[in-house]
Amino acid sequence: MSKSTVFAVFTCLLLTVSCQKDKVLTFSETQISKEKETFVEIIIPKAQGKSKTAKNINKTLIGFACDVLNIDSGKNKKESIEESITAFNDAYINFNKTLLAEFDTKFPRWEALIDGEVSYQSEGLVSIAMNGSITTGAASSNLRFKFFNFDIANGKSLATKDIINNMDAFKTIAKKYYDKEILTTYTSVSNGAKNFELPETIGFNDDGVIIVYDNFELDNFTTELIEFTIPFTVIDQYLNY
Incomplete structure (x- = not known):
């Protein structure tokens, strides 16, 4: 085998390994903790990179967090976590204004806890478990649990x-x-x-x-x-x- 042929084969191998690395989906964490009139803590997976798959996964997980925080059904859900936290806090403030005006009492502080983890990943699919809990002073929390399964090839939610x-x-x-x-x-x-x-x-x-x-x-x-x-x-x- 000539030197040029050996070099060509070696180059192809490097390109193949590089492409395989690019296709590997890795995750970090988005961590947010806000304490004002309410308390919100969020720890959810974040797909790394700028691929279509990563963008679709992150958009879906952020959407879940915003859904959990959207406690005021009379208003449209916010599209970002930061806006959703502000809306959650505002809803509590407005609710307390009503209570104070009518009953001269204040409602206990609301708390929102949202977390998630990658429970499984294969060559074709990644499965993420998401959990959201809202405590508004009732006897029990409003608990939401949902799995999200994504096609790794394109980030489609399955x-x-x-x-x-x-x-x-x-x-x-x-x-x-x-x-x-x-x-x-x-x-x-x-x-x-x-x-x-x-x-x-x-x-x-x-x-x-x-x-x-x-x-x-x-x-x-x-x-x-x-x-x-x-x-x-x-x-x-x-x-x-």
């Missing part, structure tokens, strides 16, 4: 129907694991629901598919999340990713 190729079979398996979890862990939640439904979103970890129900997705109210994992060995044939 619905459950995009991930599962046989929904009926998947649902049957999930129901069995749901019943087992309820029987062994919970006493206040019925396991005999005739109209079993999957949660709004599903997620992934290194062991398999994660199913989580928050306190608004169950017929029987519970202050705890109901969570279980279906192993890849059981469910792999029904997955598109």
Whole structure:
């Protein structure tokens, strides 16, 4: 093999490795803590780089945080976290003005805690678990939990129907694991629901598919999340990713 051929092969190898590195999706954290009349703490993943995938992922996660902070349904949701925090604080101030005028009392301080983590990443998909909790002085917090699954090729947000190729079979398996979890862990939640439904979103970890129900997705109210994992060995044939 000539020197020129060896150099050409070496150059191709370097380019291949470089391209592979460019395609690797890495994450840092966005951390924000604001304490005024209210208290807001946010710690969520941030996809690194300027790729379309990174931009789409970050826009979606920011959107979730803004949704959680949008406590005043009468006003439009803000598009940035900073604006959403200000709107959340303003909503508390305005609410207290009303209470003071009518009842001469002040409402306890509102708190918003939003966090998330990358629970799973493969060559084709990244799964991120997001959690938001709003405390407004009520007996329990307003808890929101959601998985976001993204196609790494383009950052497209994937619905459950995009991930599962046989929904009926998947649902049957999930129901069995749901019943087992309820029987062994919970006493206040019925396991005999005739109209079993999957949660709004599903997620992934290194062991398999994660199913989580928050306190608004169950017929029987519970202050705890109901969570279980279906192993890849059981469910792999029904997955598109």
